[in-house]
Amino acid sequence: VQLVESGGGLVQPGGSLKLSCAAxxxxxxxxxxxxxxxxxxxxxxxxxxxxxxxSTEYAGSVKGRFTISRDNAKDMVYLEMNSLxxxxxxxxxxxxxxxxxxxxxxxxxxxxxxxxxTQVTVSS
Numbered sequence: 001v002q003l004v005e006s007g008g009g010l011v012q013p014g015g016s017l018k019l020s021c022a023a024x025x026x027x028x029x030x031x032x033x034x035x036x037x038x039x040x041x042x043x044x045x046x047x048x049x050x051x052x053x054x055s056t057e058y059a060g061s062v063k064g065r066f067t068i069s070r071d072n073a074k075d076m077v078y079l080e081m082n083s084l085x086x087x088x089x090x091x092x093x094x095x096x097x098x099x100x101x102x103x104x105x106x107x108x109x110x111x112x113x114x115x116x117x118t119q120v121t122v123s124s
Contacts, residue, residue, distance in 0.1 A: 013124055
């Protein structure tokens, strides 16, 4: 099983980035997919999730600015981030679980699978 994130980088406040997560080794279309993030010195924060059907949820801090999507034919999940703020700076992780995981997990290990993360830095 692998989840590989990409697309992170350095962006100015107000800018945009699109993160991608490539999944392999499991039946992607049967899993909930999640994006969570961890800022320096802070705990994990749930960002968004998407059901196999395409229904989505967002944390209040990103609602209206971030969009999660998935392509079940390509085993990919995406996070489009607009109007980025310095407080969005974090390592962003993609995760998968057969069941619904409510809110922020205590650790990535609460998901069935997770990736290595990609760094997003929002700074001028």
